Amino acid sequence: MKALIAENISKVYRKGSIGSGSLAKELEFGIKRMFQSKSSQNNKLSDSDFNKSLDQISFEIEEGDRVGIIGKNGAGKSTLLKIISRITTPTQGKIRGFGRVASLLEVGTGFHPELTGLENIFLNGSIIGMKNAEIKANLDSIISFSGVQSYIDTPVKRYSSGMYVRLAFSIAAHLQSEILIVDEVLAVGDLEFQKMCLDKMKEISLSEGKTILFVSHNLNSVSTLCNQSMLLESGKLLQIGNTENVINTYIQRSSVNKPLSERLDKKGNQKIKLLQFKWYSENEKMVVSGKDTHLELTLFSSLSEDISVEFSIAIDHQEGFRISILNNALISKKCIIKKGENSIIIKIATLPLPIGIYPCTFYLASNGEIFEWIKDAFYLEVLGEAFFPNGNSLPQKQGFVYLPFSIQNN
């Protein structure tokens, strides 16, 4: 039995500010086009005016499958989910679904502050598609799970934020839907709440055999939760199938950079060249935060004698600022480069960077003579997170680096 069948789904957004909502602008645009059509025959919008967020995607999902959706930012994951949940239409193609689709992390949607907890249970439940009878049947367990029994007849505007979230989540957890969407990337609320959602989702998926679509940047959680996965890359469906295979493809593809030998923006005299680099975490097939992580560099020297060098790998944040540098002089480590191939291995103990892509700049010099200097020479791609032993991740927008901390009480 299928749960979802998508046929050739495409979603195209028009670039620019067309239809931005002001009548004046719209008129201006209309008049412009009128004159353009007189002056030039071809006033059709060209392909470059459109942005293909999804491109001809087809897949089938079996009932009861737990499907991870992975891909970089902008790969089309959120757009796909929006189409599956029927919030926005595909530009082309069609999708068929069997059963109700609901999203676990959109808790509290449609809550009204003036209504009491009980009234909001019915309102929220009916918005997400539960029938009155279903809500009534689950009412007791919704209330007891939320832990706000004594305030159930109080308007929710008098609730503490914790009570509010617990009640909202309790409704969502008792959701009677056949297809459940969990977008970890869009997860809101505090850490405890996010974790509660994910745990509950695992529980539901395993015990009730629901079909689940799970979007996450953390490949660790995808691989523990999902039996199937699909990989999106710039709007295209690259692969769908067994999670392990898909994740392997993702890791392989993500470490593909433009070969260093083809880079034209190299500075330095190239007497010593950077040939290869490789990032890896110990006992992992990808780079995972919290694990001891190595960077293996292969250098080639065309100098006839050994030379002591200073090198630097600068790690930048995607938003543009420099996070830190790895430099041998900084730790007073002498590095000698011989003629021919050399290898340098740099170890970062318990990598403190969260999931993300970090551009790295490479610099190699000796006594003021620059041999190699490549801006954004390669990337450090962190694909999994296991910094804290309990598997928790930093909440969204709560920092860009892990601090190894412990707490003593009394």
Next chain:
Amino acid sequence: MKTEWKFDASGNSLKLSFKELLGRSNLLWMLIKRDFISYYKQTVLGPLWILLQPLFSSLVFGIVFEKFGHFGNNGMPNTQYYLSGFIIWGFFTECITKTSSLFRDNMNLFGKVYFPRIIIPLGIIGSALIRLCLQLILLLIITVWLSLNGNTFMWGFHLLFIPLSIVMMAILSFGSGLIVAASTTRYRDLAFIITFGLQLLLFSTTVIYPASNLPEPYSIIVSLNPISVCVDLFRIGFGAPNTINFSGVISCSFFLILFPILGFTLFHKVEKNFIDTI
């Protein structure tokens, strides 16, 4: 048990939406309830405002028009004349103003959950209808009281014009509300125009003066206005000695067909992916 659905570039098929709509009546009721509870919470007079609003409007216009205007009212008692006008006018404006901003008001909801969007305007009409019914009771009481005090009030078939005119008004407001709602997502300017437009519209209807007492070109415009037709029929239901204006009824039936069809088409077109543009 499992409902199959299809979704493509044309959005949810209308047929399916209506089928789904029937299964979502509980949502409709919850929305109406939410509207009522939230509207009158923290007001001293609470739902009494439902009755006070048309009374105040009638009072203001009654005084101004009677003392300075002398438009007359075709032989209906003043209280009844203005109150009946403002009750049904209030229904219309409530529907239009609330529907016109429905996409903006429910953006958060629409961006997150799917449900047949048409439920929202239906809920708006529903709660406005309930308010109208409460006001109707007030009007009936006043009518009976006036008849006990010497005014002749006839029981008869003309009473059927009351529900008929309300249904017509509901269809008109629903249709035009959808048109406005769909248009405001694209042109926000319209949201500002609505306020002025409604004021202007009030003066082109028979809510505050009978068409027959106006000078020549204006009286035709006013009498052909579909809202005037509903207002007049409503008043006939309450025993106004008007005759039915047949050219008005023809113009009104035209709008009764045009507005809902146009409204549905535009609304359906916008609901598909307004979330991409808003």
